[in-house]
Amino acid sequence: MKKEHLCWPWPQLYPELSRFETAVQARRAHGRAMLRTGLGILLFVLICGGPLILPLEPPRYVFWLGLPLWLAMPWAVTLLFRRKVRQHLRRELVKCGVPICIKCAYDLRGQDEPRCPECGISFDEKLLKHEDVST
Numbered sequence: 001m002k003k004e005h006l007c008w009p010w011p012q013l014y015p016e017l018s019r020f021e022t023a024v025q026a027r028r029a030h031g032r033a034m035l036r037t038g039l040g041i042l043l044f045v046l047i048c049g050g051p052l053i054l055p056l057e058p059p060r061y062v063f064w065l066g067l068p069l070w071l072a073m074p075w076a077v078t079l080l081f082r083r084k085v086r087q088h089l090r091r092e093l094v095k096c097g098v099p100i101c102i103k104c105a106y107d108l109r110g111q112d113e114p115r116c117p118e119c120g121i122s123f124d125e126k127l128l129k130h131e132d133v134s135t
Contacts, residue, residue, distance in 0.1 A: 013082060016089040016105065019098055029092035033085040099127045 010030060011017055020026040090102045099108035106118040114125045 013078065014086055014089055016086060016093060016100075019093055019100065020096065025092075025096065029089055030085075032092065033088040036088055037081040037084050094123075094127065097127075 017026045093100050101116040103121045104119040106116050115122050
């Protein structure tokens with residue numbers, strides 16, 4: 001897949017996106033992964049930003065102390081949930097028939113036994129035979 005189909009910073013943060021056959025598949029998988037972690041993101045925003053959105057009028061210094069937190073929050077949330085999003089993207093790749101280890105992203109093409117040589121986790125033998133594993 002061509003890298004220009006996906007805008008920055010997603011291809012750098014999630015290298016699994018480049019393994020999808022089309023940009024449409026990559027966008028759909030990325031959207032599903034983001035929705036799946038959406039509840040965690042919402043909780044993080046409410047817990048960290050709760051004092052800033054209370055109906056009470058906080059002192060002015062609370063606003064200036066909280067402003068850097070709100071500016072850094074999108075990156076912090078992205079980095080906190082990056083591992084879960086990457087694992088979800090790997091599961092989507094396996095559903096598409098791409099032989100990849102869900103735990104460590106090792107390319108499993110050419111393996112004789114259903115065990116990842118990198119991390120040791122076992123996987124479905126159908127993946128080695130290049131059969132449709134989504135059923």
